[in-house]
Amino acid sequence: MTDIRQQTVRRRRVFYVPGYDPFPPRRYRELYRKEGAAQAAISGYTLDMQAEAPGSGDYGWRVETRIGGATTLARIKVLVWSDLVQASMRRGIVATYGLLVRTLWIFASTGALRAMVRLRPGTMLAGAWPVAILTGQLLVALALGGLVWWGVGRVLPGWGGVLLGAGLGAVASAGILNLARRFDNKIYAYYLLYDFAQVAAHRGASGPDLQARMDGFVNEIGADLASGDFDEVLVVGHSSGAALAVSLVAALERRGLPERGAKLALLTLGQAIPMQAFLPDARRLRGDLRQLSASREIAWVDVTARGDGVCFWLTDPAGVCGVAPEGQTGPLVFSAAFSETLAPETWRRIRRRFFRLHFQYLAAFERPRDYDYFQITAGPLTLADRYAGRASSPSREARAFSPHRSLP
Structure with missing residues (x-):
């Protein structure tokens, strides 16, 4: 349990960046509702959720948690690019x-x-x-x-x-x-x-439509970061969305972070960053990786699992791209250890369903350790405070593999 004296977040803004997903964003809201209730029951805290601005078409939601005597309100929004995915599949x-x-x-x-x-x-x-x-x-x-x-x-x-x-x-x-x-x-x-x-369409660079969408996301996140309404602004990138999240957070840092107010943090889940960053024209992404891996202002945590067959598990994205700087500060890389944090019957049921496993980071665990998606996104501690003193997994891969290491 978390003691209220440790509370560092009372209000949080979360922006979730999906991977390459053509389905409407409402699925993420319903997944959060179902799995958040399950995790709260397992871990012994309360989680209340409701849609934000029902009927507006904005797939955001509000979550209030009460954990160890601390009450926290989070506003969560999906950053939508599913229409671009749908267009690319036609x-x-x-x-x-x-x-x-x-x-x-x-x-x-x-x-x-x-x-x-x-x-x-x-x-x-x-x-x-x-x-x-x-x-x-x-x-x-x-x-x-x-x-x-x-x-x-x-x-x-x-x-x-x-x-x-x-x-x-x-x-x-x-x-x-x-x-x-x-x-x-x-x-x-x-x-x-x-x-x-x-x-591959642009050999690792972002296409013009996607880049324009990302520029809009940066403006939206930046407005909430500067508003003074939140203690933490957390950007979550999942799957292919992890690379987008890295670039969004790096762009925000380059603009300048507020001296007071919200802390900016980055959580990448089930990342496939090398798939893009190893291509020759991914210079901007490699530059963003180098920048964030040296940042002392932004907490970056990367969570993967060997059981997830469509992620690059336990890899330091900046390290394997060959762009990690001297004095590297992040990311913190560790495993969600599905085979150990899920109940044996759950693991047997889903272990061969590779897409279901790829979404397990957003779901409940019967035997959670220090990874709880719902406490990270709606609990009373900042990402930096939650993992203060936590070391990366000793199996983390940080050797350079990328054949292309040029920067912008």
Whole structure:
């Protein structure tokens, strides 16, 4: 329990940056409601939540917690870029296979793919998944189409049979590919390809639409940071959103932090930062990593887990990019240790559901240690105070792997 005498936050503003997610942001609000109530019951505190400005279309919510005699109010908002994700996924099947070839070429030819495999071979199985599945689907479709063509040719010899067989074979092949795509919400091959492709599209740099959206986010966060209404402004980046969160916080620091008032903090969860930062034109991101890893004003905590197969677990993003400065101050890197902090029955149930595991950072733990997403986002301690004196995991990887280390 937290003693009220230790309370350093009475009002907090939280900005959550999702990963590459085409779904509406309301899912995060409902996930917080369900899992926050579960964690509060497990850990013995109270958590009350309500939507902020119902009906406004702003997917924010208010949370009041009472922990160890301390009452804290948090206002949480999702920074929405799902519309940009949806736009990037609007491709036909032929265009998708062209995108597969282009994306694979960019990662391979720049050396980023080899470096990521050296860093975390297991994680890169996620990168191999769309290549293997989509290639397999194409081969099955072509085989079926060829079989139809051959069969029609046997029944109707001559050019008429050849042309009819070719047409029917093409229809059969297209039907297989369309059917496979309809079931992609079960196997996520297209989704993972699009995630890698949006990073590779500008060889690691942010596209103009995304950069414009991020500039707006910086203005919004900056206004709350300067308002004097909060004790802490916490930016949370999850999955692919971790790289965006790093750049947002770095931009805010460059603008100048308030001398008094809210503390700015950064929490990255299940991060895939090397996927972008290892590409040649990710100079701005690498510069942001270098800046934040030397900051004495901003607390940065990075939480991953080996059980999460689509993150770069226990990696220091600045270190593996080769841009960590002398006198590095952050981030604090440690594991959420899913296999130990979840009940055995929960771990058995979800351990092979890799997307469910990737969202576990935002969920309840039956055996929590010092990682509790709901106390971090709505509890009485700043991120810096909560983890004061905490050391990074001894298994943290900080050796340089990136083939590209240039800065802006």
